[in-house]
Amino acid sequence: MQREPPTLDITGVLFVVLAIGVLGGGIAVVTLRNIIHSAVAMMVCFGSLAGMYVLLGAPIVAAAQVLIYLGAISVLILFAIMLTQAGDANLPAPFHQQGPFALGIAIVISALVGWAALSTDWRLAAEAVAVNLEALATALFDEYALPFEIISLLLLAAIIGAIFLARRPEEDERAN
């Protein structure tokens, strides 16, 4: 890891605050008993991640994060919870019996990947470089034009599939 500069700069303070938001939100997601609370903690986590993208000089990615995750996916998940949860009168036990085993796997993952990330000499710049928005737009519609179009097709297929799957079966019988 890079050594901390002796004078505490604003970027470092922001990074620590956002990291606490990301990791605290994530831990709250997996530990809170009520799933609505988990969804709100997930929004805190995603919002802090958007701040981290701004810190990394990629405000366009941060804007996409806010639009897609905070705007679309969070609302989708909250709607799904609203449609499926009966009420919070008697909440079931949140964890499987395999919980301790899963905790062990998570610790092994973080230890291995963290060790690999920190012990590697990445030969990278010491400071984050901001994304050139014009170059990004050109890359997206020139070099990556085919994946971009394929994603539009994938989204169409996902929308049709989701409508088909979530349709009520009664409408099926009425049609026959």
Place this chain on the structure above:
Amino acid sequence: MGIGAYLVVSTLLFAIGAFGFLARRNAILMLICIELMLNAVNLSLVAFNAFQPGGSLNGAVFSLMVMAIAAAEATVGLALVIAIIRTRQTAEVDEYDDLKE
């Protein structure tokens, strides 16, 4: 901040998501944990993109693509979960044991 700090946050977020996916019983919460893991990978992609010296934009483009795929995945996954919950009347995944019996 160097890249190491961002990679540590990304690693820890991925581990939290993996733990939640394996340990929680609620199907919707398992989908939320998949989103956490995808976000962790996105953070490392954007961090590598920001710190690499060449000025290439692959990391930022990849992260945008991952977000679009994640949106499609969440849509279909939640539709599947809603369909299962409608037939089985429960969101607890360890009660989906028809094939075991």
